[in-house]
Amino acid sequence: MTKKHILSILVDNEPGVLSRIAGLFSGRGYNIESLCVAETNEPLVSRITMVTKGDTAILEQIKKQVNKIINVIKVADLTDQDFVERELVLLKVSAKPENRAEILRITDIFRGQIVDVGQEHFTINITGDAEKITAILTLLKPFGIREIARTGSIAMFRENKPKS
């Protein structure tokens, strides 16, 4: 069964590493839904958070193939584990005077912020997991979404909770 997976990949922080990973995915026909890369607390190591899709066999191959890249230190599949996920989205929504109050209310409920206001629009900053982002997008869609910029997910395991 095809399913969404979030992979957290630790790599050497070196030029060309991202292209090794992206090249592997395009060369083997794997799919990348989103990709997020930045340095970690160790300057020599970067973390790539990637959202990909595939059935169990494909995912197993993807993880092994990524691991095989010499500059990849570790691959973790967060799916089916206890993890926190966040994505940051900036969205520019048409905001006619008669809709402004409603848009503000929705933004508030989702703990978003208005980061730019114009005669005819709001730019809203939202963070959250995939579900929350989808929910607010659905609610704001009727007002007219003019532009979206999304970072793609970043994610981390939760620490093991003490057993009760």
Place this chain on the structure above:
Amino acid sequence: MSKLTGAQILLRMLKEEGVDTIFGYPGGVVLDIYDELARTDLKHILVRHEQGAVHATDGYARATGKVGVCLVTSGPGATNTVTGIATANMDSIPIVVITGQVPTKLIGNDAFQEVDIVGITRPCTKHNYLVKDVKNLAKTIKEAFHIARSGRPGPVLIDLPKDISIAKTSFKLPDDIELRSYNPTYVPNRKQLQKVVDLIKKAKKPLIFSGGGVNLSRAHQELTELAQKNKIPVTSTLMGLGGFSGMDPLWLGMLGMHGTYRANMSVSECDLMIAVGVRFDDRVTGKTDEFAPYAKIVQIDIDPTSIQKNIQVQVPVVGDCKISLELLNQMIAQEDMGKFKPEHKQWLDRIDNWRKTTPLAYDQKDVIKPQYVIEKLFELTKGEAIITTEVGQNQMWAAQYYHFTEPGRFISSGGLGTMGFGLPAAVGAQVGAPDKIVVDIAGDGSIQMNIQEMATAVQYNLPVKVVILNNGFLGMVRQWQQLFYNRCYSSTKFQHTPDFVKLAEAYGAVGLRATKPEEVEKVLKEGLACNKAVIMDFVVEPEECVYPMVPAGAPISKMLLV
């Protein structure tokens, strides 16, 4: 501490890695390296084309088991290496390719003879490097050799800008390589091996399926012990030939698209398959759903990506083939394996019956049959030659009719199927094994793809023998047209072919020709006795086909036999 230039460091590090021979071709940005090279005792083989350099390096590596090294210039020199690198990559051959690059300052400027060879070769190397600081050079070279030869071997490319080969730095031997991101698993999990022991104990129709990994890790003795002690018949991939003696009664021949009847039938009926160092390529499995339908499959491989990729296996064992088989043999020796089962005996008898009723066969009448040439060659060389091949029918007949007894004896482009591989690979193999007879079994098409390396063979007194099975066709493609495209021989017949005897002579080599069956032995004897490079042109049956043949996508038990 002494200061050395990048070029000096490079050559010094090659020595440290035990390199005594490199294959290459000079040019502008590697002038400083070549200048330095003239003052060392490293042997440099000047090829005639950079593709030839890489194939020769590859042939050298396959014949000797050592890491091969080649050196070329930037731009076109570098792009000419790509086919060779991809060939080595598909067959997991350890080579280090050093390409010159334009000076660091000019990179990205579309400078003269600049090409992003690191970008181009990223998907067809095991790893590659652009050296940006001479201080990192020694370590990079050491790392490159480590990566090329360890784990599942493969080609590594180092791109070296001209200014780095001139720059000086204090030289210190690098420490041992430790890469936290790269740690191949050599020693397998014992629990997994115990499962293999238990399966062998229960099996009534066991089969060993060996591949290139057995040759690469030189695990032939361990494999032989496993087969002989437990009376398990052995088949192999093209890349696995030589991993088990082709003369052993337990040997079934190659399996797959042009496998023997008994090998393919054994796969289709076995109840246990022990796959060692294979990757279940589509030319081997045919229709995957019907591959080894009754078997529990064990797969031993050092590369986890080879496991559960094309075929689901029940017992995966990640580890080096040699170490894994050695451990497995030890565990079997300590275990009560029970009595030899009557069903097991019946299995061996059944296989023997297939061998008798449906052997490899051809009919030698008044035109030379290519199979006959190979059989004679096998006879006359007593199976002791190193055989390289080109690609096509010639390659398949070589695999079927020459019998290999050791790793490093059969040198062929398996994964990529690169025409033009055989001659330069033979040059490299002969450099690596000067006392062996090295024969390139060639087609009239393939040989024209890197024929220029005859000049290299002559210049360095390398007595390579080229056996051309001259059918006037791109034979393997023609065979598909005959069988599956209604005999429409679109662009597979050569309207013109050079006179290979004269061509050999023009190169300063010896040229011989046989046009009748009774001349075959004489020409082979004369050619093999010759201590110079020689081309033997055998004018063979133009429309002979390679059989058995499994049509693409069919189960391997469904073979065309004639």
